[in-house]
Every structure is written in C-alpha cells, then in structure tokens.
Amino acid sequence: MTKFNEMQTVKRRFFAMRNGAVADNMRRHGAKYRIIFGLNLPQIIEIANETPNSEVLAEALWKNQSTRESLLMAPMIYPREKFGFETACRWVSEVPTAEVGDVLCHRLLRHKDYAWQLAEAMMKSTVAMERYVALRLMFNLLPTHVDEIESFAKIEHQNNEPLTAMLCCQLIDEIEFLKEE
Numbered sequence: 001m002t003k004f005n006e007m008q009t010v011k012r013r014f015f016a017m018r019n020g021a022v023a024d025n026m027r028r029h030g031a032k033y034r035i036i037f038g039l040n041l042p043q044i045i046e047i048a049n050e051t052p053n054s055e056v057l058a059e060a061l062w063k064n065q066s067t068r069e070s071l072l073m074a075p076m077i078y079p080r081e082k083f084g085f086e087t088a089c090r091w092v093s094e095v096p097t098a099e100v101g102d103v104l105c106h107r108l109l110r111h112k113d114y115a116w117q118l119a120e121a122m123m124k125s126t127v128a129m130e131r132y133v134a135l136r137l138m139f140n141l142l143p144t145h146v147d148e149i150e151s152f153a154k155i156e157h158q159n160n161e162p163l164t165a166m167l168c169c170q171l172i173d174e175i176e177f178l179k180e181e
Contacts, residue, residue, distance in 0.1 A: 065096060098132060
C-alpha cells in the first residue's frame with residue numbers, strides 16, 4: 001500500500017472532488033491559475049476540516065501559487081496562534097486574487113489581535129490588491145473603528161481603482177446604515 005505525504009493526500013482529495021465544467025468556466029472567465037480543480041468553497045472547507053492544522057502544510061499550500069484550491073485552503077489550516085504579523089504581511093503581499101484575499105481575511109486574519117494594525121498598514125500600500133485585502137478585513141472591524149474605516153474607504157474610493165471601488169461603496173453603505181441605528 002502506498003503511503004502519501006500530507007500534500008499528496010490533500011491534492012488527491014482535490015482531484016477526487018474536481019469539477020471540470022466549473023474549472024473550464026473559471027478559465028474562460030480569466031482565472032490565471034495553471035491548475036484549477038473547480039472545487040467550491042464548501043468542498044475545500046470539508047477537506048480542510050479533515051486535515052490537521054499545520055503550519056508546514058499551510059505554508060506549502062500557500063507556496064503552491066499555481067493552484068487555486070491550495071491557496072484557498074492554506075488559511076483554513078494554518079494554526080491561528082502561530083500566524084504572526086510578519087507572516088500576515090507576507091501572505092497579504094502574495095494574494096493573487098480577490099477570492100483568495102476574501103478567504104484569507106475571513107478564515108484567518110480577522111481572528112488576529114493585530115488585524116487593525118495590519119489593515120492600516122496595508123491601506124498605505126501602492127498595490128491595489130493589498131488595499132483590497134485591507135478593506136475586506138475592515139468589514140470585520142467595523143463596530144470598533146467606524147470613523148477610521150469610513151475615512152479610508154472614502155479616500156480609496158476617490159482613487160477610482162476598479163479592484164476596490166465596489167468594496168469601498170459597500171463599506172460606506174454599511175457605515176451609513178450603522179450610523180442610522
């Protein structure tokens with residue numbers, strides 16, 4: 001019987017659940033990954049839930065930038081207590097798509113004590129994707145930083161950056177709603 005390492009086991013699970021129609025559709029719509037298995041988020045979560053949390057495996061998955069599902073699963077299995085600020089900065093700088101940024105924020109970054117510090121630092125970046133991740137993270141920090149987030153969103157909105165424009169509008173709308181209450 002063949003014994004597979006953790007990465008091989010995860011990749012075999014991706015392969016077993018692959019959906020060629022979804023993968024082909026993603027490619028047609030511009031997904032630039034070399035490998036797309038076509039898994040949906042609940043399937044990736046299922047695999048992550050069956051995989052022990054591991055810093056080593058999470059880093060290996062994250063380094064596998066050519067595979068969409070690897071990047072989405074990495075934040076799900078990185079032990080939160082070991083995910084430091086420097087690692088967070090590095091990962092944010094390596095986020096290739098909004099989808100990956102969304103999962104990184106929701107599954108990992110929002111749970112960190114330094115989340116606000118990270119969001120503030122990333123808003124100063126000249127890289128649109130880093131500012132996107134910062135704004136996405138700010139959604140999770142709204143109740144405690146409303147005025148600062150509103151300021152960041154309005155300034156970013158003036159940049160007319162296609163990647164962040166919709167997110168800025170959503171943040172500003174949410175803040176207006178919160179202020180009405």
